[in-house]
Amino acid sequence: MMKRIYLPLLTTLIAFSIVGCNNSIIESAYTDVNVIENASTNKNIDVIEEVSADKNTDVTEIKQINSEDESMTAVEETLEDPVMEIGIELNTDDVKKDYKINDELDLSGLKISLVYSDDKKEEILTEDCVISEIDMSSYGTKDVNVSYKEFSQSFSIEVYYDVTDIEDKTMYSKTSLNVRKGPGTNFDKVGTLSLNEAVKCVGQCENGWYKIEFNGSDAYVSGKYLSDTKIEVPEVNTDTTGLVFDGDVSSACRNKALELYSYVPSNVKQAIVNKGYQVIVSTNSAWTDGHAGTYYPTGYVGWQGRAIAIYAGSVGKVNMAVIHEIGHFIDDYCGNRDGHGFNSFGFRSSSTSGEFQEIYRSEVGASGFPSWATDCYEDYFAEVYWKALVNPSWCQRTIPRSYEYVMRQSNSI
Numbered sequence: 001m002m003k004r005i006y007l008p009l010l011t012t013l014i015a016f017s018i019v020g021c022n023n024s025i026i027e028s029a030y031t032d033v034n035v036i037e038n039a040s041t042n043k044n045i046d047v048i049e050e051v052s053a054d055k056n057t058d059v060t061e062i063k064q065i066n067s068e069d070e071s072m073t074a075v076e077e078t079l080e081d082p083v084m085e086i087g088i089e090l091n092t093d094d095v096k097k098d099y100k101i102n103d104e105l106d107l108s109g110l111k112i113s114l115v116y117s118d119d120k121k122e123e124i125l126t127e128d129c130v131i132s133e134i135d136m137s138s139y140g141t142k143d144v145n146v147s148y149k150e151f152s153q154s155f156s157i158e159v160y161y162d163v164t165d166i167e168d169k170t171m172y173s174k175t176s177l178n179v180r181k182g183p184g185t186n187f188d189k190v191g192t193l194s195l196n197e198a199v200k201c202v203g204q205c206e207n208g209w210y211k212i213e214f215n216g217s218d219a220y221v222s223g224k225y226l227s228d229t230k231i232e233v234p235e236v237n238t239d240t241t242g243l244v245f246d247g248d249v250s251s252a253c254r255n256k257a258l259e260l261y262s263y264v265p266s267n268v269k270q271a272i273v274n275k276g277y278q279v280i281v282s283t284n285s286a287w288t289d290g291h292a293g294t295y296y297p298t299g300y301v302g303w304q305g306r307a308i309a310i311y312a313g314s315v316g317k318v319n320m321a322v323i324h325e326i327g328h329f330i331d332d333y334c335g336n337r338d339g340h341g342f343n344s345f346g347f348r349s350s351s352t353s354g355e356f357q358e359i360y361r362s363e364v365g366a367s368g369f370p371s372w373a374t375d376c377y378e379d380y381f382a383e384v385y386w387k388a389l390v391n392p393s394w395c396q397r398t399i400p401r402s403y404e405y406v407m408r409q410s411n412s413i
Contacts, residue, residue, distance in 0.1 A: 084117045088124070088151040097157045101206070105134055105144070105157075112146060124148055139207070140186050158182060161205040169201045171210070171226040175393040183209035183220040190219055195393055196230045224397060231393050238262055242272040245312075247283035253312040257281045260322040263389040268326065271333060271413045272308070279326065281310045281318065293321025295328035323389055324373075327382030327406070334409045350409050351377040363399040381406060 094109030132145035203211030335349035373383035395403035
């Protein structure tokens, strides 16, 4: 705000020298400002005295001079700040925000206002603004930017894949699966499906996602993780045949070994015993040469007979080794039975077959296994077996051919 102030001044403080006659200019002798006085009789005239620029003030003094007695009066007056443009405001209540792929952007319901510093608003035409270009050929959340002069605001729209209606079809989740608001991972999660949970599919999107009925509303899941039939889950087998503990194995390591061994099918456990093996969980790291586990097909140093040795140095090592090393046993068992060639460890193995080597080359990259589990056929075989027993649904959707081959060997024992 600017303030204009009229202050009473004593004539005795200001000396005026009158030059000329009516309408003459009288200059103040004691101030650095000019005073304009109309010297005609019987008229009081407002005279503006502007405060010099070096004075830090927004006050303007206006003196009223009485021509008869040269007395002065003053009044305070407020000057308004200038009204300025400060931004734009968008009203998108009536704007279409949901689109299908390649639809045209529709801004017919958009209302744009120019906002002033006094809170007043003025409507602006859409054609007077600059609207950002939007890629409507891909799905997802898109930001529409509206610019006017130096001001800009934006709002969001959603572009969906076209959905083809299908007859109600029941499908099953291959794993724990996220349910989303739209057909893509960029849409908000609205729930989850558990392994083998049935869902009713009512539509299919161009990108392979399915529209489903979920909690009374429409939602979407990835078709990669749905199946026409339920996933076969191995039964828990509490039989500990062939499993022994050596040394002071911690309860945590012992429990982890028992948990993992429960995934191993009974036919494999019986084959371990029949072939003269034992699965030995030991605190002696020398027996595995420092590794998490070691498979000894020709006899285990420090133990009578063949062995599948597991180092119980930590729960992590036990988790890595129990089923993996049993996988080597299955590879060896089937390789000798079927007359396959020798692997890099010096024993016949099923993983040296032409069939498995072709599968290895086609799926090893998708497995995401660490390098030590992918640098040779036999380690890849053993790692697939571990994943196949513990997380079969992951194997079936990620490395399905590897899963099928390894489980075929396991079931054939």
